Amino acid sequence: MDGTVLVADDDRTIRTVLTQALTRAGCKVHATSSLTTLMRWVGEGKGDLVISDVMMPDGNGIEALPDILQQRPGLPVIVISAQNTITTAIAANEADAYDYLPKPFDLPDLMKRANRALERKRVAVKPVAAQQGGDAGDELPLIGRTPAMQALYKLVAQVVNTELPVMITGESGTGKSLIARAIHDFSDRRTLPFVTATPNDLADIDGPATILSRAKGGSILFDEVGDLDDDAQARVVRMLDSLTDDAPRIMATSQQDLMDKLEKGQMRQDLFYRLGGVTIAIPSLRERVDDIPLLSDHFLARAERDGAPQKVLSKGALEMVRAYSWPGNVRQLENTVRRLIVTSPEEEIGRGDVEMVLGNQPEIEPLIGGGDTEKLSASVAKHLRRYFDLHGGVLPPPGLYTRILREVELPLIEIALDATAGNQAKCADLLGINRNTLRKKVTDLDIRVTRRRKLM
Numbered sequence: 149m150d151g152t153v154l155v156a157d158d159d160r161t162i163r164t165v166l167t168q169a170l171t172r173a174g175c176k177v178h179a180t181s182s183l184t185t186l187m188r189w190v191g192e193g194k195g196d197l198v199i200s201d202v203m204m205p206d207g208n209g210i211e212a213l214p215d216i217l218q219q220r221p222g223l224p225v226i227v228i229s230a231q232n233t234i235t236t237a238i239a240a241n242e243a244d245a246y247d248y249l250p251k252p253f254d255l256p257d258l259m260k261r262a263n264r265a266l267e268r269k270r271v272a273v274k275p276v277a278a279q280q281g282g283d284a285g286d287e288l289p290l291i292g293r294t295p296a297m298q299a300l301y302k303l304v305a306q307v308v309n310t311e312l313p314v315m316i317t318g319e320s321g322t323g324k325s326l327i328a329r330a331i332h333d334f335s336d337r338r339t340l341p342f343v344t345a346t347p348n349d350l351a352d353i354d355g356p357a358t359i360l361s362r363a364k365g366g367s368i369l370f371d372e373v374g375d376l377d378d379d380a381q382a383r384v385v386r387m388l389d390s391l392t393d394d395a396p397r398i399m400a401t402s403q404q405d406l407m408d409k410l411e412k413g414q415m416r417q418d419l420f421y422r423l424g425g426v427t428i429a430i431p432s433l434r435e436r437v438d439d440i441p442l443l444s445d446h447f448l449a450r451a452e453r454d455g456a457p458q459k460v461l462s463k464g465a466l467e468m469v470r471a472y473s474w475p476g477n478v479r480q481l482e483n484t485v486r487r488l489i490v491t492s493p494e495e496e497i498g499r500g501d502v503e504m505v506l507g508n509q510p511e512i513e514p515l516i517g518g519g520d521t522e523k524l525s526a527s528v529a530k531h532l533r534r535y536f537d538l539h540g541g542v543l544p545p546p547g548l549y550t551r552i553l554r555e556v557e558l559p560l561i562e563i564a565l566d567a568t569a570g571n572q573a574k575c576a577d578l579l580g581i582n583r584n585t586l587r588k589k590v591t592d593l594d595i596r597v598t599r600r601r602k603l604m
Contacts, residue, residue, distance in 0.1 A: 149173040149259075151196035151266040156186040157228070158205055166199060169255060170262070183207035190216050195223065197265050199258075202229040202236060210236070213243035224265035228253055232442070234290040234301050234327075238334045241305030248305075250298050254545055290326055291446060292439035295544055296431040300327075307426050308335045313398040315373075315423050317406075318430030321477030324401040325371065327428060332367040337397055340366030347372070350380040356387035363396040373423065374404035374415065381416045388422050398423065433474040433481060435531065437555070440470050443478060447485040459489050464499035467594050471558055472506055499596070528556075558593050561586070570599040 153175050155166050163179040170177045178194060180186055183204040189195060198216065200209040213225055224246035229236050232250045240248040247261050292298075307314060308331055316324045325344070332342045343363045349355050359368060370376075370384065388398065400423045409415035433440065444461055452458050461469065465488075474480055484505055492501040532552070536544065561579070568574040572590070576583040590597060 149175055149263045149266060152176040152178065152194060153262065153266075154186055154189050154195035154198045155179040155200075156183060156198070156204065156209065157181065157201040158203075159201070162201075162228075165255065166258075169259060173259060173263075175266075181205065183209065183212055187212060187215065190219055190223070193220075197262060198223060198225040199262065200225060200227060202227060202231055202240075210239050210243050210245070213240075213245060217244055226258070226261060226265060228258075232291055232293045232298070234304060234330055237298070237301030238305045238308060238330070241302075241308070242334070248302065250293055252293075290323055290330065291442055292436055293442060294431075294436040294439050296436050297439060300428065300430065303426075303428055304331060307331065307428075310426075311397070312425035313400070313423050314425065315406075315427045316399065316401045316430065317427060318401075318403060319432050319475075319477055320403050321479030322430040322432060323478055324403070324430060325369065327430060328367075328369045328399045328401060331399065332397065335367075335397070337366050340364055340396075342367045342369070343396075344369045344371050347375050347377070347380055350376065350383055353383065355380075356383050360387065360396070365394050365396050367397040367399060370398075370400040370423070372402060372404075373400040373419075374402040374406055374409055378416075381419050385416060385419050385422065388419075433477045437470055440474075440481065441466055443481055444469060444485055447482050448489070451486060451489050456489050458495060459492060460496050461488075461502075462496050462498050464594075465497045465502045468499050468502045468506070468596075471562070473559070554593070557589065558595070561589060561593065562595055565590075565595065565597055570597050572597065 149170070153166075153170050155163055155170075155177060156179075157163050157166075158181045160181070163181070167177045167179050178189060180189075181204070183200075183206050186198070186200065190198070200212075202209045209227060209229075213227075216223060216225060226247045226249065227240045227245045228249045228251055229240075230251040237248055246265050249258055249261070290297075290301075304327060314328070314331060316327050318324050329342060332338065341362060341364050343359055343366065345355075345359045345368055349359060352358075373384075376384065391398075406415055406420060410417060410420050441461075444466070448459055448461070469481075469484075476483075487505050488497050488501055491505065492498070561575070564575045564578050565572070568578060572586055573583055576586040579586065589595075
């Protein structure tokens with residue numbers, strides 16, 4: 149690696165780590181905690197690459213991007229940020245950042261990206277000012293530090309201002325319509341209408357014309373397109389075939405497996421391919437367990453802003469929330485947090501409070517994926533392939549083996565203990581492991597064991 153890198157971050161530890169790593173790789177490094185100093189270095193012609201935090205004591209790294217690129221067209225800027233929201237990712241993309249990484253970042257991954265940025269001769273482009281979209285982004289529960297969500301943010305940022313149709317898939321409660329709304333709100337069409345078309349809107353032969361009239365060149369979202377009957381699908385195809393150059397942006401959502409419906413003859417092939425320009429798959433909450441604490445804090449803080457009493461989740465409560473399957477995904481988590489705020493008598497929400505609320509939650513099956521006859525191994529394989537695909541060619545963080553085993557072990561042992569009424573000797577025999585091994589796993593996984601009489 150060869151070149152001069154300008155590092156701007158108000159965290160001394162990050163500056164030190166990056167300086168040492170880049171220097172060992174053969175780079176010259178200038179590091180600062182001031183955005184003003186960074187801009188001075190850029191103006192003096194220093195640096196072949198900039199690595200900058202967003203929130204600096206004297207300014208915003210993303211807001212400074214247009215000035216950087218105006219002074220030095222083609223200078224690559226890698227943005228790093230602890231603000232792990234879709235707003236930040238889109239703003240960085242719109243401001244023509246070379247790359248965007250959330251904190252905490254994987255150092256080897258950042259080094260690879262820095263190396264690519266130094267090797268690549270960037271083509272100078274006209275800078276575009278970052279559009280923050282007001283306060284709307286702050287209210288979207290599209291937040292997360294997990295690789296799955298960061299890959300999602302990057303894909304959304306890339307398609308915001310394209311003309312390609314977008315198909316958004318995911319289970320109920322994952323935020324499909326929120327992704328569609330974010331694509332519209334951060335696009336060049338943000339001042340035009342955003343129209344959601346439901347099956348009822350398409351029941352009449354004049355439905356498509358009415359929808360087009362309402363959209364006025366903005367965006368049209370076909371919500372749950374898999375629910376459309378044959379007549380409605382035909383009307384949508386005719387509408388799409390009639391679109392002109394000033395047509396609205398087309399998006400669709402589905403929690404059903406459209407490929408399966410296509411193979412069964414329940415989905416028109418021409419409609420399927422017309423809507424599938426870009427497919428955005430939203431991960432379920434089970435696929436991003438590490439985001440649950442962040443989401444929970446978000447919902448607690450939002451409730452407090454709305455006038456609810458201040459509440460926090462205890463360590464035991466948070467562990468139980470993390471271990472739950474969340475078939476209703478983010479929407480179910482939000483409703484659960486709201487209930488906990490009301491039902492918990494103390495400021496600190498305890499494990500027992502969570503147990504009472506989640507004990508009444510229906511364990512519905514996810515509405516997307518394999519059927520009842522799908523083998524566990526096939527289901528796990530599908531989950532893992534999707535997990536790898538969401539990283540867009542970049543390997544997941546190290547420690548995958550342990551993380552996957554934990555996700556399987558936890559529900560297995562909990563269900564086995566429940567089936568044996570909390571009798572650890574019987575449970576160990578059922579699982580085929582030593583009783584001491586079971587006890588260690590119960591401790592390591594923080595599983596609550598309750599002895600009771602089995603009524604069967």
